[in-house]
Amino acid sequence: EVQLVESGGGLVQPGGSLRLSCAASGFTFSSYSMNWVRQAPGKGLEWVSYISSSSSTIYYADSVKGRFTISRDNAKNSLYLQMNSLRDEDTAVYYCASDSDAFDIWGQGTMVTVSS
Amino acid sequence: DIQMTQSPSSLSASVGDRVTITCQASQDISNYLNWYQQKPGKAPKLLIYDASNLETGVPSRFSGSGSGTDFTFTISSLQPEDIATYYCQQHDNLPYTFGQGTKLEIK
Numbered sequence: 001e002v003q004l005v006e007s008g009g010g011l012v013q014p015g016g017s018l019r020l021s022c023a024a025s026g027f028t029f030s031s032y033s034m035n036w037v038r039q040a041p042g043k044g045l046e047w048v049s050y051i052s053s054s055s056s057t058i059y060y061a062d063s064v065k066g067r068f069t070i071s072r073d074n075a076k077n078s079l080y081l082q083m084n085s086l087r088d089e090d091t092a093v094y095y096c097a098s099d100s101d102a103f104d105i106w107g108q109g110t111m112v113t114v115s116s
Numbered sequence: 117d118i119q120m121t122q123s124p125s126s127l128s129a130s131v132g133d134r135v136t137i138t139c140q141a142s143q144d145i146s147n148y149l150n151w152y153q154q155k156p157g158k159a160p161k162l163l164i165y166d167a168s169n170l171e172t173g174v175p176s177r178f179s180g181s182g183s184g185t186d187f188t189f190t191i192s193s194l195q196p197e198d199i200a201t202y203y204c205q206q207h208d209n210l211p212y213t214f215g216q217g218t219k220l221e222i223k
Contacts, residue, residue, distance in 0.1 A: 045203055045214040059210040095159055102150040102165035
């Protein structure tokens with residue numbers, strides 16, 4: 001079964017850090033670019049970050065640039081998002097999504113809550 | 117960055133109705149436009165890619181059209197299970213941007 005499973009979410013204080021993981025199975029992970037997308041409570045979808053299949057190309061939304069770092073380990077079929085200097089406005093469900101010119105596979109999401 | 121303007125933001129329709137949602141890009145994106153469906157508490161699901169191509173397994177009552185800056189998403193005959201929020205997304209240039217969403221309700 002084709003699947004993406006996120007983990008690592010939780011409650012963190014403003015200024016804190018969190019590392020999200022996304023485990024892929026059922027498809028050739030190393031052949032796909034990947035993305036992180038987030039959704040604040042009651043809000044729409046916001047693209048966060050992109051990484052190419054070989055990690056040679058990386059992009060970030062302006063809202064997270066300099067604070068978040070995307071990475072991947074193709075040997076472990078895993079995608080990561082290191083989130084530092086977290087702010088209240090980073091509170092959201094974070095989804096990983098595969099990219100084949102459309103986001104065709106999504107994980108179930110992991111909730112990140114930034115609050116004191 | 118490319119801005120995506122989606123309308124309406126909400127829509128109420130009856131079962132069997134034809135439903136149309138529009139999405140306008142702030143610049144030419146050719147046909148690099150995707151449509152997603154999101155049900156409450158669930159991850160988004162790809163319905164239409166490259167403006168008009170139906171994703172495998174998606175019912176044929178869903179369709180998309182358009183190119184350049186103006187795009188349309190249509191449900192030919194609304195079903196109760198179609199209640200969801202729908203998003204357009206441009207995939208022409210990073211950052212990949214989404215429309216603000218259309219919440220579809222049954223009248």
